[in-house]
Amino acid sequence: MILMKILSFIASIFILLFASCTGNGGRNSNYIKDEGMVWNTQFHITYRGSEQLKDSIRIVLDEVGHNLSVFDQTSLVSQVNHQDSTPVNRDFIQVYKMSEKINRLSGGLFDPTLSPLITAWGFGPGHKATPDTLRIDSLLRIVGIEKTILRGDTIVKGHPDIQFNFSAIAKGYGCDRIAEMFERNGVSDYMIEIGGEIVAAGKSPSNSDWNISIDRPIVSNSDIIHESQVIISFTGMGLATSGNYRNYHGSASERYGHTISPLTGRPVQTDVLSATVLAPSAMEADGLATAFMAMGSEKSKETANQLKLPVLLICSDTVWISPQFDELILK
Numbered sequence: 001m002i003l004m005k006i007l008s009f010i011a012s013i014f015i016l017l018f019a020s021c022t023g024n025g026g027r028n029s030n031y032i033k034d035e036g037m038v039w040n041t042q043f044h045i046t047y048r049g050s051e052q053l054k055d056s057i058r059i060v061l062d063e064v065g066h067n068l069s070v071f072d073q074t075s076l077v078s079q080v081n082h083q084d085s086t087p088v089n090r091d092f093i094q095v096y097k098m099s100e101k102i103n104r105l106s107g108g109l110f111d112p113t114l115s116p117l118i119t120a121w122g123f124g125p126g127h128k129a130t131p132d133t134l135r136i137d138s139l140l141r142i143v144g145i146e147k148t149i150l151r152g153d154t155i156v157k158g159h160p161d162i163q164f165n166f167s168a169i170a171k172g173y174g175c176d177r178i179a180e181m182f183e184r185n186g187v188s189d190y191m192i193e194i195g196g197e198i199v200a201a202g203k204s205p206s207n208s209d210w211n212i213s214i215d216r217p218i219v220s221n222s223d224i225i226h227e228s229q230v231i232i233s234f235t236g237m238g239l240a241t242s243g244n245y246r247n248y249h250g251s252a253s254e255r256y257g258h259t260i261s262p263l264t265g266r267p268v269q270t271d272v273l274s275a276t277v278l279a280p281s282a283m284e285a286d287g288l289a290t291a292f293m294a295m296g297s298e299k300s301k302e303t304a305n306q307l308k309l310p311v312l313l314i315c316s317d318t319v320w321i322s323p324q325f326d327e328l329i330l331k
Contacts, residue, residue: 031189031205039065039171041195045178046205049187056185060177067091068170070115070163081115081163085156095166095173096150098283102169103145105303106291111145115163117260121267136265143265172240172286175199179282192282198239199282209235211330214276214312229314232328237310238282242289243274259293270296271316278310278325 034045034054038061045057067076068091080086088096095112102110116139147158166173171194178192179199189202191210200210216229261268275292279285288309292300297315301322304311310325321329 038174038194039069040071041171043192043194045190045192047182047187047190047192048202048205049182049185049190053182053185053187056181057178060181061174064091064170064174064177068095068166068173070165070167077164077166080155080157084160085154087153088150088155089153091173091177092155093150093153095169095283096155096164098173098281098287099145099166099169102284102287102291105288105307106295107299108146109294110168110287110291111143112164112166112168113143113145113148113162114260115165116142116161117265118165118167120265121260140265168242168290169283169287171195172197172199172238172282172284175238175282196241197282197286199237200234200239201236203235209233212239214241215274216314229319230312231330232310232325233330234278234310234328237278237280238285239276239278240282240285240289241274241276242293243314259290261294268294270294272297272300272313273316274312274314275300276312276325277304278328 030048031046032049032051032054034043034047034057036043043061047053065075066072067089069075070077070081072078076086076088076092080088080092099110099112117136120136120139142159142161142163144162147162149156149158174194175192175197176199179190179201182188182190182192182201189204191198191200191204198212200212204210211231211233213228213231216227259268259270260266270293272293272295275289277285277288277292279288288303288307292303292311292313295303297313297318297320300311300313301320304313304322308324309322310328311320311322312325313320
């Protein structure tokens with residue numbers, strides 16, 4: 001069946017971006033930084049190009065948000081959630097098809113139709129648990145991407161109450177859409193980060209690949225301590241990390257994270273504390289990181305080896321690094 005990470009307003013990871021400037025040479029003087037808030041999280045973008053592209057960045061972010069944000073009651077996904085069948089556009093189709101792919105790869109453990117359960121557990125719009133928590137079994141009957149179908153450019157739902165929430169994949173997709181805009185405008189050197197999801201290409205201001213520090217999840221009482229697990233150097237890929245240790249509800253003695261089990265309809269904790277994935281797109285990395293949290297370490301390792309992707313799993317008793325990830329580590 002399905003599990004899903006909910007990332008509404010808190011970034012899935014804490015990272016340090018080492019896009020250092022050398023202070024000599026000509027490359028770094030051509031780089032532009034842009035940052036701000038979008039979808040209740042922060043974004044940071046570094047690129048070599050024109051200042052005028054800052055307006056284009058906002059346009060892309062607004063388009064993606066208006067199509068995929070469940071927090072916007074006028075968005076396309078909100079319209080889909082309130083109708084039996086709805087014409088959809090490219091943004092919806094792209095994330096829907098990637099969700100189907102990751103759903104298959106995970107054996108159904110990733111699914112974007114957990115929206116009613118997300119809301120019930122207080123991670124959706126409003127961020128407050130509702131009486132829906134008391135009727136989990138009935139909500140499970142309207143969960144499952146296999147109960148929907150894309151016919152041309154129209155999404156058709158098998159039950160009118162099925163609802164989508166693409167929060168586990170939308171920020172990565174937003175990174176990819178900005179990257180596409182950059183490429184159309186001749187920008188080939190960039191790093192785009194939205195709420196912890198990243199896509200990077202070309203060279204950094206230091207004329208090297210982009211160096212990223214992955215956080216080690218350490219929770220002491222109610223405090224989260226940030227320490228670097230490893231620093232990697234990469235380019236031409238998307239990166240995402242998911243972890244339950246940052247987004248949770250409940251008290252320190254009785255907390256529950258944002259990974260929801262479709263088998264029980266309730267939060268579940270596997271032995272994977274944090275999953276970092278690099279993939280051809282930030283959208284795919286975003287979805288796979290969520291799926292690995294839900295799958296647990298053994299199935300995650302099997303899938304990572306099958307896909308031959310760079311993957312880092314920080315588990316309760318060990319750290320697992322795929323051969324492809326090991327090649328990216330700054331020794």
